[in-house]
Amino acid sequence: MKSLLSLVAVVFIGLSAHAENEVGFVLGTASGLSGMIDLNQNRAVDFALAFNSDSKTHFYADYLFNNARSYDLKGSATPMTLYYGIGVRFYTHKGGKRDGDNFIGPRAPIGLHYKIVNPDISLFGELAPVVNLTPEGSVDLTAGVGARIRF
Secondary structure (H helix, E strand, C coil): CHHHHHHHHHHHHHHHCCCCEEEEEEEECCEEEEEEEECCCCEEEEEEEEEECCEEEEEEEEEEEEEEEEECCCCCCCCEEEEEEEEEEEEEECCHHHCCCEEEEEECCEEEEEEECCCCEEEEEEEEEEEECECCCEEEEEEEEEEEEEC
């Protein structure tokens, strides 16, 4: 667990010199720390390190295509944007007959992202199907909503 946290910190710090970053929280299938690094106007990397009642560890990272579609909101300075991407999820189950099993597989998030200008806060919501490749094939649908501070 400590090595996973260290890896996330190193990646986030290493990429932070070249991008607008966001850090905050996500609530949903798993709840915890969330972050996003803008690579340019239309690409980003996001990740979350989270926990829930049936997991010891829940980590995902995605490569996102931002601004796939924009929706102007009446009276708002910024539009709400649609994003989609591809990534991977790692999940260690806790309790029951699956206690200690590690689930690893690709995920495909699709969501909405809204940036508030003052204060610099981003709101997001997403759905992501996940294909678990280990310990056996299965499919999950994950969901989350969250808020992050931009810096």
